Amino acid sequence: MPNELPLDFSHALKFPNEDLDVEFKRSLPLNDSVGKAKLAKEICALANHGGGWIVLGREDDGTYPDALPEEIVGVDQDQINQISAAYLQPSPHCTVSAEQPNGIGFSVPVIWVPSCGASPVCGKKNGPNDARGRTQGVVKGVHYTRKAGPVSAPIETPDEWQDVIRRCVLSDKTSLLSALSTMIEQPRPAPEIEEQNVFDADFEHVVARWKEEAQKYPYEVDLTNCFVAYGFQLVDAEPVTTDQLTECLRHRPQDKRSGYTFFDNDYNSPNRPFVIEVADHDGLEVHVNTTDFDHRAIWRLSECLSGTEVISYWEDTDWIKSAVENRSSRTWERGQHIWTAQQIAYANSFLATVKHIADHFNFTGDIRIRVFFSGLSGRNLKSPNIGVYYSMDYRAHQNTKQVDFVVHVEDLSAETRSSTIASMIQPMNKLTQGPAITAESVVRSIESR
Template identity: 85%
Template sequence: MPNELPPNFGQVLEFPNEDLDVEFKRFLPLNDNVGKAKLAKEICALANHGGGWIVLGREDNGSYPDALPEEITGVDQDQINQIAAAYLQPAPHCTVSTQQPDGTDFGVPVIWVPACGTSPVCGKKNGPNDDRGRTQGVAKGVHYIRKAGPVSAPIESPDEWQDVIRRCVLSDKTSLLGALSTMIEQPRPAPETDDQNVLDADFEHTIERWKEEAQEHPYEVDLTNCFIAYGFQLVDAEPVTTDQLTECLRHRPHDTRSGYVFFDGDHNSPYRPFVIEVADHDGLEVHLNTADIDHRAIWRLSECLSGSEVISYWEDTAWIKSAVENKSSRTWGRGQHIWIAQHIANANNFLGTVKHIADYFNFTGDVRIRVLFSGLNGRILKSTNIRVYYSIDYRAHQNTKQVDFVLNVADLAAETRSSAIASIIQPMNKLTQGPAITADRVVRTLDGN
């Protein structure tokens, strides 16, 4: 099931049968307490399971009746959340949408139940008793999960608790890191001063060279327009030599080398760094912008401890297109998508590299950050994860977005850089009107949740 919001409600109608995260209920009288308590039990189990769907008005075998039962006609989100609040603690906030299945002339209520947070969900009060005095639906103090069948049943063993506890611990970690990120100093707008000349010169030089080489080596998309440029400057840092820069990059810790690595180059390959002067300061450069490389890049790292790197979108590579289309029936057009999780990973690697450079040269001051996204117009938010869907067409209608800010280099530590990452990604993402990218969202994405 999708972990990114908003969920695609039409998706669940494609499931032919019930599953651990999909429950069908043809008849559930929500106008009396028995029906309410039974629904609360299903919500509780799905929340502790990690989220899932409830489709009202659908048979267990996946078929639909000739008409929607009157008892569930007109069910809305407020009604469902009132039931959850009455019977569960903490009460999940469910989302409800009416969807019309193929071959029917009526719509069925579809309920999306989110995963539990830092605490597992349990019964807040008992459902009504039957004629023999047995509790119907949910019971006070009982935690329910989804079990094979599928059924919603109480947790009865340590093994069944394991996944629930792990999910709550991860959620608590996310909340804690999010709280820490709001405590540190937020990125400040970059001042307009002469000190920016080094960053300006390096940034503009790298983009200019990128565009020149993009024309020489055609790509599936127009690289003169479609690229992302990253830049930084350690403010008032003492200059170093290109030999020192080389050693700095060679001593990069392995934990900063996962995924795409910024300012990287094989020193024994044709693409090893060379020295070139820009605006009276020397710097190392690498140009990986030839037709034999699918993902293109040009980077520059100067003796003034400023740097810039221009890369093509990972979303536009043949590798991503092939990976998506080989595992699903979806098509993945190159030059057509924005994959937020990849941009978060890129920003994380970029800031991690900047932190390493600062630490290597014992720099503790402020750092300027600049990122330019180009070629956004018409791109739509998508994910390579076939279980992640967007129910709305989140499309950018502006071609470029640049962000500039200043923060202390200490804020780029792995434990606290989520705010800086959000400050890079959210301004671009805002152009699509997609779900907001917050520090909490960044932490969840980097943790794979």
């Protein structure tokens, strides 16, 4: 996945002079191997240092030339990452933005270099030799970091290695926990059990009600087609009452309600639950599907401890469209995009709510999970975050995708649910042929929010 951090590129322009975290380069001839190898050395050093900025088109003393040097006009993210991939291993994925300094009549390229991951970054191949046979820029097999000066220089002492190793270990800890979770308990296919009848009936009922009400209340996109449905069932759980369900939802911890709140019931119209019977079982329902709300939802919780919520895509709201278009020159067409970080956040919030319901009723068994994406055809991967974009066209050509599997309740704990989230989102993401969503990338996405 691309870097989803809300990067503030203007921050790099606030430094009056170079620092360990920021490097100024008036110009680099990025159309030849000398300039590429020198830039690769700076990227390597900043990555091993823990991340930082490179500002092109700025003098070492912090001033700017009269005009942007021609050789760095039009520098873009693809060009920088091609250089990184050619000269470094593992190659950091950099993010590039054009920023205009105060009082300057042109924009300069600003490069964000992320911290190294589980492995330190080193030279993959040598830069070209000068007239005296000396290697220019990066050297194969050498690990660089930022040192006092500031300069980018090889890591030489144990103290310098200690900081780099610590960053790699901390990064690898997150990856290792995610990998162990994936290996220990992969989601299992949904079993053929009789209790599925209530779950399926609830799911079909909520989706049908959604489509009925979508026709009554106009929206910018076709809600009969554009929605995501999340469902769960606590397999073999003892039935409860609607009053007990209400009490469970009232006592959700606040940290479980971050982001979008699934099965929300604040008892203010139109969010006050009412009781409807489906498949001979009562359940609570809420319909937030009027023209007063730009984001729509219908949900149901059954006394059999199964639940379904159908929601519109947050990507289709006027709020996202306005936020993107008011702060950049980009356009954001409603009904045309999928933001994977938002879908990961939805799945995380949903699973946190399901885990709370299971804990509230002391449930310790298996949980059936279902997610149904509709309206995917023609949608393209995109992020509203400034400085984050996809260089390729990742467009879905299939309209719907349903995913069913079973996990154990402990797999929904905050520390281990990343693999479950990846299992929910990656099948949809695969239709776009976009970057794979793994347990590790889920952790990074959630931590960045």
